[in-house]
Amino acid sequence: MFAIRLTSGPADDSTRVLAVGADGLPTAADAADADLQAEVTALLSSADDPGRPGAVQVLPRPTRRPARVLLAGVGRGDEAGWRAAGAAIARAVRAEEPVQIQLGAEVPAEALRGLAEGLWLASYRFREAPTGPRSAEITIRVDDPGSLAQSLEVARVTAAATWLARDLANMPASVKSPAWFAAQIVAEAATRPGLTATVREPEQLAAEGFGGILAVGGGSASPPRLLEVSWQPAAASRHVVLVGKGITFDTGGISIKSRDGMKLMKKDMSGAAAVVAAILGAADLHLPVRITALTPLAENAISGSAYRPGDVITQYDGTTTETTNSDAEGRLVLADVLAYAVAELHPDVVVDLATLTGANAVALGKRTAALYSHDDELAAALTAAGAAAGEGMWRLPLPGDYLEYLHSDIADRHSSPARGAGSVVAALFLSEFLGDRLDRWAHLDMSAPSWAEADDGELTSGATGWGARTLLRWLSS
Known part of the structure; x- marks a missing residue:
């Protein structure tokens, strides 16, 4: 990541950026440069909606200094408007170009x-x-740099966590085996005092009864893992468990996907990427809350040892699951880990993130995740954190009468009934493993917003790192 520096004092001759509010006027100007003020006013008067968040006007001044001025729209000046402006500025400046951004007095x-x-x-x-990323430094000029230093540090940690989540999801599956993923996070955790990380390999998974993880990962030459990362600050009074689906590649198994359905399945571990990025970020920010991140890691592959449609799987809690679709694998690995978390960790709150279904995108589109929870307060807090972070979600119901869809004649429940309401039924399946924590649990089905087809605001083409920013906001609150 490139450097952003806060400072005060007069501007120099490098490329200058001025913010433009919804009223079409700069939020800060250089009173000592009357010529520049006049040029800015003239340009804005002829521009179409220059204060729109993310709009950028370029004022070239080749014979004067600064030689180039950018005018970036911030709308009403809320955090979302400034985030859009920052993204637009990043794309408007050259990679090696030194830039200074002038902000007005008392910037929030x-x-x-x-x-x-x-x-x-x-x-x-x-x-x-x-x-590669830009290497030149960006200088932000404010009246009181010290008062904003902590906000800049929080932004840096949040961005770094999102970059990590994006890196993990973008990594080709030929590299990103379950063992590779676990090793990356163990190494990251080792650099942060107070973080511990343990990895369960297949023999230990079998000894402890993680039948769902073993079934899903059984067809791959890269065996499954369960990664557990723990942050336990001394001042913590609450224990949050974060669970992330970590399918490092999903062929669909014997219920094989189409070519189009399979081409992006290296991202099927985006939930795992988000939760490990969030706990690393929480450690960097020294958040006073105990956190355990659990990521079941497996590759859903096709071979003679792959699990079959119609198999009955014994989950961690001893219950059995009939599955007639090996492409509904995510809920099987999550079920094991949710049951383990409730039985062994006794958390105050459980939140899981998963690229679980494509069905939620039919209702909510590409930018919005589906939120499921019986806890109104938890749902509201996550929704507010997502809105502040720029990661949208919408709460969907968990209707009790749909539980009958999970009925199986040969097992305790069915994992993939063909009766519609795909995202809802998947969430209901997970809810069966929460025990006495059912009313302190939230599930985020975030398959669609985990990937961007093109650059869009602060998102870049490819993995979005969806969830890392929301989790850090929520944990910080």
Whole structure:
């Protein structure tokens, strides 16, 4: 990540950025440069909606200094508007170009955070790609740098967590085996005091009864793992368990996907990427809440040892599941881990993130995740955190009468009944493993927003890192 520096004092001659509010006027101007003020006013008067969040007007001044001025729209000046402006600025400046952004007096902390997050997030490029991120420093000029330093640090940690989640999801599946994923996070955790990470390999998974993880990962030459990362600060009074689906590639198994359905399945571990990024970020921010991140890691492959449609699987809690669709694998690995979390960790709250179904995108589109919870307060808190972070979600119901869809004649429940309401029924299946924590649990079905087809605001083409920002906001509250 490139450097963003806060400072005060007069501007220099590098490319200058001025923010433009919804009224079409700059939020800060250089009173000592009357010529620049006049040029800015003239340009804005002829521009179409220059204060729209994310709009950028370019004022070239080749014979004067600064030689180039960017005017970035921030709308009403809320955090979302500043985030959009930051993303637009990141795309409007050249990679090696030094830039200074002039902000007005008494700029709110949330404005600075939004601006910095937008700058960093829109500058992301997958690290194996030939085009790297910008290297020149961005200077943000404010009246009181010290008062905004913490906001900038929070933005940096949040962006770094999102970059990590994007890197993990963008990594080709030929590299990203369950063992590779676990090793990356163990190494990251080792650099942060207070974090511990353990990895269960197949023999231990079998000894402890993680039947869902073993079944789903049984067809692959890369055996499954269960990664557990723990953050236990001394001041913590609450224990949050975060669970993330970690299917490192999903062929659909014997119920094989189509070519189009399979081509993006390296991202099927985006939930796992988000929760491990969030716990690493929480450690960096020294958040006073105990957190355990659990990621069942498996590759759903096709071979003679792959589990079959019609198999009955014994989950961690001893219950049995009939599955007639090996492409409904995510709920099987999550069920094991949710049951383990409730039985062994006794959390106050459980939140799981999963690229679980494509069905939620039919109702909610590409930018919005589906939220399921029986806990109104938890649902409201997650929704508010997502709105502040720029990651939308919408609460969907958990109707009790749909539980009959999970009935099986040969097992305790059916994992993939062909009766519609795919996202809802998948959430209801997971709810069966929460025991006495059912009313302190939330499930986020985030398959659609985990991937962007093109650059869009602070998102870049490819993995979005969806969920890392929301979780850090929520944990911080």
